[in-house]
Amino acid sequence: MKKEYLYSPGPTTVPPEALGVMGAPMFHHRTARFRALFAEVVEGLKDVLQTKNDVLVFAASGTGAMEASVANVLSPGDRIVTVNGGKFGERWGQLGRAYRLDVDELMIEWGTAVSPAQIKKHLTDKVKAVYIQLCETSTGVATDVKAIAEVVGKSGAILVVDAISGLLCDELLTDAWGVDIVVGGSQKGLMIPPGAAFVSVSKKAWGLVENSSLPRFYFDFKKAKKSGDKDDTPYTPAVSLVRALRETLALIKGEGRDTMLANAARYAAAIRAGMQALGLELFSQASSNAVTAVRMPEGADGAEFVKKLRDTWGVTFAGGQEALKGKIFRIASMGYLNEFDVLTAVAAVEFTLRSMGVAFTSGAGVKAAQEVLLG
Amino acid sequence: MKKEYLYSPGPTTVPPEALGVMGAPMFHHRTARFRALFAEVVEGLKDVLQTKNDVLVFAASGTGAMEASVANVLSPGDRIVTVNGGKFGERWGQLGRAYRLDVDELMIEWGTAVSPAQIKKHLTDKVKAVYIQLCETSTGVATDVKAIAEVVGKSGAILVVDAISGLLCDELLTDAWGVDIVVGGSQKGLMIPPGAAFVSVSKKAWGLVENSSLPRFYFDFKKAKKSGDKDDTPYTPAVSLVRALRETLALIKGEGRDTMLANAARYAAAIRAGMQALGLELFSQASSNAVTAVRMPEGADGAEFVKKLRDTWGVTFAGGQEALKGKIFRIASMGYLNEFDVLTAVAAVEFTLRSMGVAFTSGAGVKAAQEVLLG
Numbered sequence: 221m222k223k224e225y226l227y228s229p230g231p232t233t234v235p236p237e238a239l240g241v242m243g244a245p246m247f248h249h250r251t252a253r254f255r256a257l258f259a260e261v262v263e264g265l266k267d268v269l270q271t272k273n274d275v276l277v278f279a280a281s282g283t284g285a286m287e288a289s290v291a292n293v294l295s296p297g298d299r300i301v302t303v304n305g306g307k308f309g310e311r312w313g314q315l316g317r318a319y320r321l322d323v324d325e326l327m328i329e330w331g332t333a334v335s336p337a338q339i340k341k342h343l344t345d346k347v348k349a350v351y352i353q354l355c356e357t358s359t360g361v362a363t364d365v366k367a368i369a370e371v372v373g374k375s376g377a378i379l380v381v382d383a384i385s386g387l388l389c390d391e392l393l394t395d396a397w398g399v400d401i402v403v404g405g406s407q408k409g410l411m412i413p414p415g416a417a418f419v420s421v422s423k424k425a426w427g428l429v430e431n432s433s434l435p436r437f438y439f440d441f442k443k444a445k446k447s448g449d450k451d452d453t454p455y456t457p458a459v460s461l462v463r464a465l466r467e468t469l470a471l472i473k474g475e476g477r478d479t480m481l482a483n484a485a486r487y488a489a490a491i492r493a494g495m496q497a498l499g500l501e502l503f504s505q506a507s508s509n510a511v512t513a514v515r516m517p518e519g520a521d522g523a524e525f526v527k528k529l530r531d532t533w534g535v536t537f538a539g540g541q542e543a544l545k546g547k548i549f550r551i552a553s554m555g556y557l558n559e560f561d562v563l564t565a566v567a568a569v570e571f572t573l574r575s576m577g578v579a580f581t582s583g584a585g586v587k588a589a590q591e592v593l594l595g
Numbered sequence: 596m597k598k599e600y601l602y603s604p605g606p607t608t609v610p611p612e613a614l615g616v617m618g619a620p621m622f623h624h625r626t627a628r629f630r631a632l633f634a635e636v637v638e639g640l641k642d643v644l645q646t647k648n649d650v651l652v653f654a655a656s657g658t659g660a661m662e663a664s665v666a667n668v669l670s671p672g673d674r675i676v677t678v679n680g681g682k683f684g685e686r687w688g689q690l691g692r693a694y695r696l697d698v699d700e701l702m703i704e705w706g707t708a709v710s711p712a713q714i715k716k717h718l719t720d721k722v723k724a725v726y727i728q729l730c731e732t733s734t735g736v737a738t739d740v741k742a743i744a745e746v747v748g749k750s751g752a753i754l755v756v757d758a759i760s761g762l763l764c765d766e767l768l769t770d771a772w773g774v775d776i777v778v779g780g781s782q783k784g785l786m787i788p789p790g791a792a793f794v795s796v797s798k799k800a801w802g803l804v805e806n807s808s809l810p811r812f813y814f815d816f817k818k819a820k821k822s823g824d825k826d827d828t829p830y831t832p833a834v835s836l837v838r839a840l841r842e843t844l845a846l847i848k849g850e851g852r853d854t855m856l857a858n859a860a861r862y863a864a865a866i867r868a869g870m871q872a873l874g875l876e877l878f879s880q881a882s883s884n885a886v887t888a889v890r891m892p893e894g895a896d897g898a899e900f901v902k903k904l905r906d907t908w909g910v911t912f913a914g915g916q917e918a919l920k921g922k923i924f925r926i927a928s929m930g931y932l933n934e935f936d937v938l939t940a941v942a943a944v945e946f947t948l949r950s951m952g953v954a955f956t957s958g959a960g961v962k963a964a965q966e967v968l969l970g
Contacts, residue, residue, distance in 0.1 A: 224620065231621045231834065242835060243618030245599065246606045246788055248911045279790045281654045281831040284813040291810075319810045407831065413621055415654045415790045415833030435666075435694045435810065438659040456656040456782065458790030459606065460617060460835065536623045 224534045227565050229357045229385050229511040231407035231414055232555040235471060238412055238464040249459055255451035261462055262448065264469030265418055268387065268410070268477065269402055271394035273420040276444035279458040282384040282405035283311065285417035288439035289351075289380050289401045290315045293428040297322055299346040301377075303334045303363075306356035307541045308382060316351075319434055330544065331359050331513070333506035336367040347377045348428065354386030358541045360504040360513035360550060362390045369397040378425045384408060384417075388472065389484035389510035389554050400425040409480070409510070411471070411555040412464040421445075484509040487553035487562045490592040494566035497588035498573065498580045503548045511552045513540075517578050522546040528572050535568040559593045599909045602940050604732045604760050604886040606782035606789055607930040610846060613787055613839040624834055630826035636837055637823065639844030640793055643762065643785070643852065644777055646769035648795040651819035654833040657759040657780030658686065660792035663814035664726075664755050664776045665690045668803040672697055674721040676752075678709045678738075681731035682916045683757060691726075694809055705919065706734050706888070708881035711742040722752045723803065729761030733916045735879040735888035735925060737765045744772040753800050759783060759792075763847065764859035764885035764929050775800040784855070784885070786846070786930040787839040796820075859884040862928035862937045865967040869941035872963035873948065873955040878923045886927045888915075892953050897921040903947050910943040934968045 226233045234242075247253060258277075265275045278285055290312075294300065299322040302312035316323035324342050328334055339350060350372050352363050365381055372379040378400035383392050388409030394402050399422070406416035421429070421441060429441050443454040472480060488509040492502055495514045503513035516522040523546045526539040540548040551565055566585045573580060601608045609617075622628060633652075640650045653660055665687075669675065674697040677687035691698035699717050703709055714725060725747050727738050740756055747754040753775035758767050763784030769777050775797040782789040796804070796816060804816050818829040847855060863884040867877055870889045878888035891897040898921045901914040915923040926940055941960045948955060 224622065226621060226623065228623045230831065231623060234621045239618040239620065241618075243614040243616075245614065246601060246609045246782070247599065248601065248603045248606065248913075249789070250913075251905070251911075279654070279656045280659065280813065281833070283830040284655065284659075287813045315812050318812045405831075407621070413833070413835040414624070414831040415836060437690050437693045438655065438662045455658040456605065456780075456789040458656070458788070458833070458836075460788040461790060461833075530626070536626075538623075538625075 222534045224536070225561070225564060226536050227551045228536050228538045229408065229550055229552040229554065230405065232411055232552060234411055234413060234464070235468060235556045237471060238467040241463045241467055242413065242460050244463065246459065249457055254459065257462060257466055258453070258457070259451040261465050261469060264473065265404070268472065269392065269394045269404070269420050270396065271420045273394065273422045274445050274448065275418055275420045276441060276448055277416060277418045277453065277457065278439060278444070279415065279456070280417050281414050282403065282417045284439060285403045285405070285419050286311060286382060287315055288436065288441065289403055289419055290319055291434045291436040291439060292441040293378065293425060293432050294319065294321055294348055295431070295433040296320050298348045299324060301326065301339065301342045301347055301350045303328060303352050305332060305334060305359065305361060306330050307358035308353055309356055312351035331361060331503050331505055333361050333363050336364060336371045339368050340371045343371065343375050343377060345376065347375065349378045349380055351380045352382070354381050354383040354390050354392055355508035355510040357385040357511055358544065360508050360511045361506050362386065362508035365392060365399065366397045369399050373398045378428060385510050385554070386508060388477070388480045390508055391481055394420055406461055406465065409554045410465060411468040412461055415458050416461040416465065484553050486593060487557055488512055490562050490589040491551050491553060491565065493592045494585040494589035495569070498569065498585040510554050511550050513548045513550045515548055516546070520576050520578050522549050525549055525572055525576065528575060529568055532575070533568050533571060535565070562593065563589055597909045600936070600939060601911050602926045603911050603913045604783065604925055604927040604929065605780065607786055607927060609786055609788060609839070610843060610931045612846060613842040616838045616842055617788065617835050619838065621834065624832055629834065632837060632841055633828070633832070634826040636840050636844060639841070639848065640779070643844070643847065644767065644769045644779070644795050645771065646795045648769065648797045649820050649823065650793055650795045651816060651823055652791060652793045652828065652832065653814060653819070654790065654831065655792050656789050657778065657792045659814060660778045660780070660794050661686060661757060662690055663811065663816065664778055664794055665694055666809045666811040666814060667816040668753065668800060668807050669694065669696055669723055670806070670808040671695045673723045674699060676701065676714065676717045676722055676725045678703060678727050680707060680709060680734065680736060681705050682733035683728055684731055687726035706736060706878050706880055708736050708738050711739060711746045714743050715746045718746065718750045718752060720751065722750065724753045724755055726755045727757070729756050729758040729765050729767055730883035730885040732760040732886060733919065735883050735886045736881050737761065737883035740767060740774065741772045744774050748773045753803060760885050760929070761883060763852070763855045765883055766856055769795055781836055781840065784929045785840060786843040787836055790833050791836040791840065859928050861968060862932055863887055865937050865964040866926050866928060866940065868967045869960040869964035870944070873944065873960040885929050886925050888923045888925045890923055891921070895951055895953050897924050900924055900947055900951065903950060904943055907950070908943050908946060910940065937968065938964055
């Protein structure tokens with residue numbers, strides 16, 4: 221009877237409304253019924269992204285859509301700029317090298333954000349595309365996408381933003397800011413299980429697609445658009461997930477996009493305040509509202525902490541990845557959460573630190589979080 | 596309250612046992628809990644494929660795994676043999692050309708099967724891989740994979756078999772026959788919703804992977820194997836589908852692999868007998884047990900027939916694709932079916948042909964099917 225709590229930066233808790241339709245009987249996707257569903261979902265995604273650009277949906281996890289955003293717009297040897305400030309920014313560089321591009325990889329300290337000035341310095345005439353994250357999931361860092369979009373918008377390059385974890389937590393105004401490709405995933409702010417991913421593609425990006433010669437097939441943008449224009453997909457869609465997405469998009473619409481963003485900001489602020497009141501140090505120098513990365517106190521192991529949280533309290537946080545393994549833990553403030561869930565997360569930190577013999581003022585974390593939430 | 600019946604060659608009816616877990620609360624995939632689940636599923640897939648080879652699972656639909664079976668084993672300019680005898684065999688050729696391979700595409704009449712002798716004629720020393728289907732879903736044709744594997748096994752080339760629709764309907768003994776790569780999908784004989792696909796990879800195929808220089812990332816075999824060896828996946832798996840797959844694999848094990856194959860054979864035979872008793876002509880010259888393709892009678896439109904079936908009777912068949920549009924219809928005999936479902940499918944054909952004014956002996960189809968089923 222132990223209750224389970226998900227605060228991992230994907231997958232997030234799926235609301236019962238969406239779980240309910242996941243188990244509904246299967247139906248065929250080459251039907252008016254599916255096309256009506258798909259059209260509704262694409263409209264909902266456009267609203268979430270604040271875009272009138274094409275939105276293409278794939279049966280894949282987010283990395284598939286990241287790869288698509290490389291393979292569809294470039295040709296071998298093309299120069300791109302990527303920012304390695306965490307595991308997912310690093311992935312853009314790995315993707316670029318896998319496709320034999322000329323990758324100018326900005327190495328920044330993990331936990332810090334890239335500045336528009338740094339991007340500008342690397343934006344030579346040769347650069348075809350700049351790849352950044354809205355939220356770098358591995359470090360809890362938010363990027364100033366708006367300012368970077370302004371810089372990149374004046375160049376010939378396109379701006380590609382991995383918004384997989386940041387969406388609906390950190391603001392992203394695709395069209396108003398001029399972001400050419402946005403990459404999104406299903407199991408974060410959109411609150412459905414993993415296995416669906418999507419991209420929005422601007423007119424400027426379509427221009428690159430026309431001249432790109434990298435090989436692609438399953439993730440082909442042009443085929444997805446051709447089918448998408450008829451509310452269809454070129455290959456079999458993940459029907460259950462598309463169905464669940466209709467439910468969560470309806471919840472998001474009901475709640476209001478702005479409310480979702482404001483809530484994530486409040487919850488993340490409460491979590492930060494709670495952690496600091498316990499004497500813990502935040503890892504990120506530019507806090508995202510999607511995920512908060514916290515340094516483990518000296519002498520306490522982050523992997524043990526995360527394991528104890530899950531095994532003893534049924535609470536799932538994420539640990540650190542790669543070089544940060546054991547050194548940080550991460551608490552997501554995405555999706556289907558409310559104030560009590562935030563307090564639970566902070567209380568679980570207190571319970572677990574206590575069992576590990578870490579000294580702190582009992583109740584201080586929950587109290588600080590509550591003060592932020594009460595405003 | 597209209598009941599719905601799925602006889603499309605994917606997606607197929609999902610058994611309630613699997614639907615039930617689709618709607619269970621989400622949990623994190625980087626856990627012992629997921630690894631135990633994943634290990635069980637991979638073992639089950641190995642049993643279905645009758646292989647000790649590595650089995651790699653992707654969050655994607657079948658075409659993604661088809662692409663993976665090209666991108667991971669070849670280098671630009673490599674020669675491959677593909678067989679265009681239907682829409683899915685044609686896809687291997689399209690994939691090969693998308694990756695700038697030297698594609699030797701055997702054009703055979705749609706509805707016929709490629710012979711081992713034809714393959715042998717094209718198997719020069721230069722050929723690196725031969726791509727065929729176990730069942731060509733668009734035409735209902737089964738390929739003699741065993742005999743072709745014998746021919747290809749003597750060459751330096753690997754044999755890749757698209758078993759997406761054929762699996763558990765048409766026999767496939769991966770190791771005994773020596774098939775190097777088998778491609779499978781979720782929403783056919785495995786009876787779960789679309790969005791998961793997998794491949795098995797032989798030692799001979801791994802040899803090609805080592806020397807292949809085509810770009811890949813999300814579908815990278817080596818990364819999938821490295822994670823798979825720890826019962827894990829390199830990128831976020833489609834957790835709900837993996838969970839559902841455990842349920843259907845348990846059902847398959849309970850029923851018995853041989854019983855599943857024998858049932859599909861009996862059901863397909865009953866469907867064929869039913870159609871012929873109605874004076875309808877079978878389209879395939881080499882009938883698969885996964886799907887039966889039937890020619891529409893002169894003057895009757897297949898698209899209208901399929902639409903009437905669905906709208907009036909809640910019965911989903913598939914129509915013809917590409918050049919076969921309107922000319923054939925297709926009835927699947929995969930997965931979660933029993934004798935009464937087969938009779939229902941045949942009765943639905945009778946009801947619908949009657950409403951379209953096609954002449955036939957009333958009840959003759961159902962009677963013929965029943966005779967086959969009673970044995």
